Amino acid sequence: MEVVDNYLNEAFNEAFYTVRNNVGGPFGAIVVMNGKVIGKGGNQVSSQNDPTAHAEIVAIREACRKIGNFDLTGAILYATCEPCPMCLSAIYWANIQSVYYCSTRHDAASIGFKDYHIYEELNLLPEQRKISFRQIDNPLALELFKEWTEKTDKTLY
């Protein structure tokens, strides 16, 4: 497990830098492919005014820029904390192979972050959530998906 610990320590370096330089919250992440770090970063929410700039998203976006592809099949992600549902889903969309993390969603909740709260909300029916989600019928919905299905030069992801 020495390799895993070393990469996790690199993720912690990102997180400590982030906290000490007021870049964002106390989180860091590293993306590794074929034994090479291809993306890394800390949380940048407050400095970038971007609520989606979590460490894992920052590292995934950098990795994709580096290899020029939205598909990170075979990559491993190391994160200082359990990914929130946003980052977990980004990991699925990027086809990352496996994830190692240290703190949990409960640890994050204990210092004031709402990762655990969002995990709970996701399991509720849209109309039961704290944020109102309403489905509205629109004839364009079917038309749009039909156009996509029939499109012959599309890029799937």
Added chain:
Amino acid sequence: MEVVDNYLNEAFNEAFYTVRNNVGGPFGAIVVMNGKVIGKGGNQVSSQNDPTAHAEIVAIREACRKIGNFDLTGAILYATCEPCPMCLSAIYWANIQSVYYCSTRHDAASIGFKDYHIYEELNLLPEQRKISFRQIDNPLALELFKEWTEKTDKTLY
């Protein structure tokens, strides 16, 4: 509901543009605050090589840039399709007030997108998922959160 329908139609305009110009998948979104559109966009995954560039994320990031804040309290998001768990979580992190959408996660699955699959995976224990998630103890985890807790000039989000 005329206002809601009008904003949803604007989101569909973004999505049709996106499909017809090979920008990305068939999805669009609009962020409205105080009756003004402050962010909009279509999916840009394939053209930007960014697996996180879903329409909702693109629109939220643009809205935050526009108002210079990571907090969109009071904003309403209109999306052509039910947000995937990544986008749903981003909506929580951005403190968006309510969401209107047309197609569902099941409609998206029927044309080959894995939104529904990710919703299912989120409910599994980390060790039961298709992507392996492993928690590793590290003494830096506690140290990092302690440093954050004791930091007096931090920006909370």
